[in-house]
Amino acid sequence: MTTANHLEPYIQLSGISKAYAIGGETVPIFSSLDLKIPSGDFVAIMGPSGSGKSTLLNMLAGIDRPDAGCLRIGSSRLDQMGEAARASWRAHCMGIVFQFYNLLPMLTVAENVELPLLLKSLSARDRRGRVEKVLELVGLADRARQYPVSMSGGQQQRVGIARAIVADPALLLCDEPTGDLDRKSADEVLAMLRMLNREFGKTIVMVTHDPQAALHANRTLHLDKGAFIEERRAA
Amino acid sequence: MTLFDLARKNAWRKPLRTALLMLCVSVAFLIYGLTASFVSGSQGTSAASDDILGVMSAAGRAQPLPMAHMNRIAADPDVAAINYTSRMRGFVAVEKNVVAVSALDPQRLMAVSGKELGLTPELIDALAAQRDRVLVGRALAEAQGWRVGQSVTVTGFDMARRGGSRDWSFGIAGIFEGENASTDTYFMIADYDYLNAARARNRDTVDAFVVRPQASASAGDLAARIDKMFANSAAPTRTQSEKQFLEAFLRQYADVGLIVDLVVSAAFVTLLMIVINTMVFAVRERTFEIGVLKTLGFSGAQVMGLILAETLFIVVVGGGVGLGLAKLAVSFSDPALGLVFSMPVLARAVVIIVILGLATGALPAIKALRTPVIAAFRQR
Ligand SMILES: Nc1ncnc2c1ncn2[C@@H]1O[C@H](COP(=O)(O)OP(=O)(O)OP(=O)(O)O)[C@@H](O)[C@H]1O
Ligand SMILES: [Mg+2]
Numbered sequence: 025m026t027t028a029n030h031l032e033p034y035i036q037l038s039g040i041s042k043a044y045a046i047g048g049e050t051v052p053i054f055s056s057l058d059l060k061i062p063s064g065d066f067v068a069i070m071g072p073s074g075s076g077k078s079t080l081l082n083m084l085a086g087i088d089r090p091d092a093g094c095l096r097i098g099s100s101r102l103d104q105m106g107e108a109a110r111a112s113w114r115a116h117c118m119g120i121v122f123q124f125y126n127l128l129p130m131l132t133v134a135e136n137v138e139l140p141l142l143l144k145s146l147s148a149r150d151r152r153g154r155v156e157k158v159l160e161l162v163g164l165a166d167r168a169r170q171y172p173v174s175m176s177g178g179q180q181q182r183v184g185i186a187r188a189i190v191a192d193p194a195l196l197l198c199d200e201p202t203g204d205l206d207r208k209s210a211d212e213v214l215a216m217l218r219m220l221n222r223e224f225g226k227t228i229v230m231v232t233h234d235p236q237a238a239l240h241a242n243r244t245l246h247l248d249k250g251a252f253i254e255e256r257r258a259a
Numbered sequence: 260m261t262l263f264d265l266a267r268k269n270a271w272r273k274p275l276r277t278a279l280l281m282l283c284v285s286v287a288f289l290i291y292g293l294t295a296s297f298v299s300g301s302q303g304t305s306a307a308s309d310d311i312l313g314v315m316s317a318a319g320r321a322q323p324l325p326m327a328h329m330n331r332i333a334a335d336p337d338v339a340a341i342n343y344t345s346r347m348r349g350f351v352a353v354e355k356n357v358v359a360v361s362a363l364d365p366q367r368l369m370a371v372s373g374k375e376l377g378l379t380p381e382l383i384d385a386l387a388a389q390r391d392r393v394l395v396g397r398a399l400a401e402a403q404g405w406r407v408g409q410s411v412t413v414t415g416f417d418m419a420r421r422g423g424s425r426d427w428s429f430g431i432a433g434i435f436e437g438e439n440a441s442t443d444t445y446f447m448i449a450d451y452d453y454l455n456a457a458r459a460r461n462r463d464t465v466d467a468f469v470v471r472p473q474a475s476a477s478a479g480d481l482a483a484r485i486d487k488m489f490a491n492s493a494a495p496t497r498t499q500s501e502k503q504f505l506e507a508f509l510r511q512y513a514d515v516g517l518i519v520d521l522v523v524s525a526a527f528v529t530l531l532m533i534v535i536n537t538m539v540f541a542v543r544e545r546t547f548e549i550g551v552l553k554t555l556g557f558s559g560a561q562v563m564g565l566i567l568a569e570t571l572f573i574v575v576v577g578g579g580v581g582l583g584l585a586k587l588a589v590s591f592s593d594p595a596l597g598l599v600f601s602m603p604v605l606a607r608a609v610v611i612i613v614i615l616g617l618a619t620g621a622l623p624a625i626k627a628l629r630t631p632v633i634a635a636f637r638q639r
Contacts, residue, residue: 051608085554087553087554087632107559108558108559111553111557111558111559111632112555112558113556114554114555114556115555115556115557116556118556120554120555122373122551126547126548126551128548128551129272130268130272131260131265131268132269135260135268138260139265139552140555140556141563142260142261142262142265143555143556143557148261151260169529181447253527
């Protein structure tokens with residue numbers, strides 16, 4: 025099922041090392057991590073707590089930088105880019121879904137979804153059009169004027185997904201997107217991610233603790249002790 | 260939604276806090292508006308001329324001087340032009356509606372005070388056309404709602420007519436604008452001859468001579484020479500520039516300018532600290548959200564801009580309300596207070612608003628800029 029192009033991986037990490045100074049001691053998280061993810065793939069990343077899943081996702085999001093190694097996404101060398109360039113890259117090339125949704129409480133659903141579009145040069149009309157389209161896609165068109173507090177976790181996470189895809193990025197990063205949801209809401213959210221992967225060709229990297237959630241991905245990578253073990257399945 | 264809408268919505272998240280901040284700002288600008296109007300108004304000395312000299316009785320400004328002094332003063336080669344005046348204080352309609360009338364010689368008016376009062380030959384002609392005509396200053400005319408052609412009756416506090424009446428009727432011949440917005444125009448100019456011929460007492464005396472020195476002359480030296488000339492006469496004089504006179508007059512009470520500056524500065528420094536403190540708190544509360552915005556791709560500069568826009572919004576709304584209230588208070592204030600909410604007052608207020616907004620926003624904005632983006636993924 026994967027349309028993987030193994031010659032030109034979309035995401036390529038090679039020789040990545042990252043360590044944190046904890047109490048005067050440097051604790052290595054990765055020492056020489058390699059990873060290739062082709063365009064259009066849907067990868068689940070699992071692993072014990074503290075194994076560095078969020079750290080990896082932060083690096084893929086251009087939030088954190090590796091201490092050494094090459095980190096390339098598309099044609100961008102994130103390891104070599106400065107703070108401002110990475111901010112701009114995030115605005116245009118990547119969408120992110122958080123475990124706790126992280127919607128802004130004083131904004132309506134539509135306004136929350138519109139946020140990333142404020143960073144693009146689009147007319148107010150174009151922005152409204154796009155917001156309507158993605159809210160339609162996540163099934164919340166009739167909730168546009170509500171505030172997030174009035175919604176269930178599953179609905180809020182769908183708003184989070186709408187916000188992540190509204191600027192039409194090629195890459196979606198999700199850190200435990202179903203970690204805070206009941207089974208039914210989680211399945212809806214996962215079905216939505218799979219649809220975005222299959223029908224819209226989004227490359228998705230999803231960190232999860234939930235083996236059932238991982239089943240929705242094309243493949244699962246287990247991160248442990250600074251290295252990946254791949255679990256392959258027939259799609 | 261725009262980035263500014265976002266800043267505005269951020270400001271209104273804690274409506275009470277924001278409203279109180281705006282209230283603080285508006286009170287500070289109300290204080291500023293009123294005090295600045297006071298300084299720029301007729302009580303102020305900033306617009307008073309340093310060029311024109313007033314020659315009054317050394318015995319007190321209510322004491323008359325003989326008309327005979329004029330020729331001796333005019334004989335000094337440093338005197339370019341001279342006029343004589345009697346001032347009448349009185350009221351119109353109700354006793355607390357105080358007005359001042361300067362009775363002068365219309366023919367001499369232009370050369371002495373034309374520039375400072377913004378007079379034109381047409382205005383002078385209109386004044387001279389009939390004896391009971393007056394020219395009314397713009398500030399006075401607006402405060403009273405008077406128009407050209409209308410007639411007004413001033414009841415003099417001291418100056419009575421022969422026969423006992425204290426009512427003086429005048430026809431308004433024109434309105435003079437003053438040299439600029441801060442010129443004192445809260446008075447009217449009448450014809451000396453009309454008042455002099457009709458008044459019961461002090462006929463053929465003047466309250467003061469108004470002297471314009473030659474451009475090349477030293478006004479201070481001339482003033483000293485004039486006072487020396489009459490030092491041993493029956494009516495010694497005291498000669499001061501208009502500015503010196505007003506300053507000395509006001510200093511009887513206090514150094515108004517200094518007090519105004521102190522009050523206004525204290526208000527603004529307090530305000531600055533309140534707003535900075537509150538906004539730093541607001542930013543700290545939102546550390547996590549700012550991290551989220553940065554994760555979504557907002558740059559440090561954009562996040563800074565959001566916080567700056569938020570403080571500017573609070574200061575502009577608060578300042579606007581305060582200035583509006585000041586303007587309102589000035590227009591309803593007793594005209595005798597001489598408050599003038601002039602363009603320079605407004606322009607300075609706008610500059611202060613912008614500087615204050617940026618100054619109070621700077622520290623919180625830098626805090627927001629420094630908020631690490633990584634915080635978004637960590638703790639919750
Ligand atoms: N900013 C930081 N400073 C110091 N140590 C950090 C920092 N971020 C992460 N760490 C440490 O790095 C290790 C990996 O953290 P990370 O959050 O990536 O783990 P994780 O796999 O996402 O865990 P979990 O499943 O609990 O979310 C942990 O030991 C953590 O304490
Ligand atoms: Mg994690």
